[in-house]
Amino acid sequence: MFENITARLSEIFKSLRRKGKLSKKDIENGLKDIRLALLEADVNYKVVKEFIARLEKSATGERVLKSFTPGETLLRVVFEELRDFLSSKEKIEIKTDGRPGVVMLIGLQGSGKTTTAVKVAHFLRKRGRKSLLVPCDLKRPAAAEQLKIMAEKGEFPFYEIKEETIEKIGLASVEYAKKEGLSPVILDTAGRLHIDDAMIEELVHLKKLLSPKEILLVLDSMTGQDAVNIGLEFQKKVDFDGIVLTKMDGDARGGAAFSLRYVTKRPIKLIGTGEKSDDLEFFHADRMASRILGMGDLSTLVERATEVIEKEEAEEAAKKFKEDRFTLEDFRKQIKILQKLGPLEKVVGMIPGMKSLSKVDVNGDAIKRIESIINSMTVFERNNPKIIDGSRRKRIAAGSGTTVSEVNRLLKDFEVMKRMMKQFSKGNIGFSPSSFPFPQK
């Protein structure tokens, strides 16, 4: 499965890195594995074929062959090509101009249009826009009800439909938005198959009627080979301005994004990363490229970390490590910060290579237990862990509802960690840029 491919790729990357010079055969083998990785990541078969053909040219170019670190340069080339294909030249934006502006969401059943509609409203509210959510789905039972409940929960204006056809709903909602001073109108259309001509016709009609400035195709990031057909059919018949990738908080590698971008040339604008209404982010080509190649998503983690960690705090901790003054009290603070980064499973998933360590138990409960053990210590004990003897350990275990062996383990792990971090902060362990996977500049 994915993990294996990821692990194998890292293995190959490692062995390529060690080589001083690459033969043509090395490059061929490397590309073969990259092909497999792309296929396993659900990039469309034909797209992979074309992409590998392109890579062959650049991979056997002088840049790779004459490089001092050819393996690394080869990977760099693959990563860059992938990233460049994924990124769009223009600045990503959601066009909401017009009085009112109209944003229309289209896509297959179950791709996540309704959830995305609310997320887009939230996204735009943060940017000062007051959207009107409009259910344009008369087909799925309770679809309008779903949007209404979500709109109410997030306190977004919602259009209560009284009309019996999609066109009438569209027209009336625009009138309503005008009157209420709301813009844009966000049309949540019914899910439909790209080959259902009657249903597609409905979209074409709606588009003609309201001329939306922004039509977004909502696509499940778990989509397989068919992403190409879906994208091309919707483009041919309705056309769209951008793509929203949903369910990115799962473990799908998301190769469909690449296929879709490759064949339709439309920009991927946003990604859905959770079930809450603010779980919508701008698309980043470099992150996606490293995700497709199974390299984790370090930059998202770093970005989020810098959002929640005060710089001084981090520097303070580093200083303490260096001077061997790091205590359990500091450790407790670090845990709090870690928790602020989000659910641990999500955080770990962003660390390159960590996904392949499936045996590592990363559930948040373990962290909570550690926290409660530390909480059951006195401040003096936290700052001087050496004094925690047998009877103190018993007390701490009882106080935190854990066992003495858990307390023992924590104290032992803490010592190990302290030693490791001290090495890190002194720079004794090679944390050079090259030991990091891409992306980095």
Next chain:
Amino acid sequence: MLLEKIRMGLSKTREKIHEAFLSTGIFFDKDFESSIPVFEEILLSSDVGVKATNEIIARLKERRKEHEKREDVIPLLSQILINLLISSEKKEEEIIHPYTILTVGVNGTGKTTTLAKLAKHFKDKGEHVLLVAADTYRAAGVEQLYLWGRNIGVDILKSQIGQDPASIAFDAIESAFTKEYTVVLIDTAGRLHTKKNLMEELKKMKNVLSKKREDLPQEIFLILDATTGQNALSQAKIFKDVLDVTGTILTKIDGTAKGGIVFAISLELGIPIRYIGIGEDVDDLIEFEPDTFVASLLEGVVLQ
């Protein structure tokens, strides 16, 4: 009738394969080796995945010696594909009341719609069906199932928004025993298989049912979207690990997606495919039959 429906659902696939075969010299024996990439392309572009494709091709190469004639190649391929699916086939068992089914899966695969279709299926068989809406997470998830139930004409156990799914399962099974329902169909909220706590919640639901009687629930169906690529394997693996699912239902096969991932799921996990969803109508659910599935997939080719 049934065959017709699948055929209609799979017609796009068939055309595609037909085309692929016609455009190559695949029918000439001496070209067997060079036709391997064509087989590969057909399988890979149907979401069969690298590993299962390699396995299928390997089996084809191995058994080819027994079949010297060129026209044998396609029947051979279809036999290999059928065998792959048969090895995990499981038919609808004798019904022991209350026959309890839980549908699970990631968000947006069609759990609620499929459950409604199952309700219709069992009602038509003369069973006394209780539909249970335990998707208290998604806004209007309960409402959606309720409307379906009313359409089909079966009873629905409604729950409160935010009510603990395990307690809904408990209520459901209690009322199945007191009101003598013969089939109990429980809808659960969609969840990504990677969310540990949500998976635990499903386990709890299952436990509540088996506490009432050991053999309950008889079935846990993983609902898979045919549009899904290789991630379906990851989904199936984790849902199997946590819940020991008894089968999968492949939905949305009426699009252009091939659902080839079922071969990988059969091969690697041995989970049987039990039903397929072939349209939006409440009758558009049929029992899965490997021969029909593969025959419809390769039909145009065989006729050559």
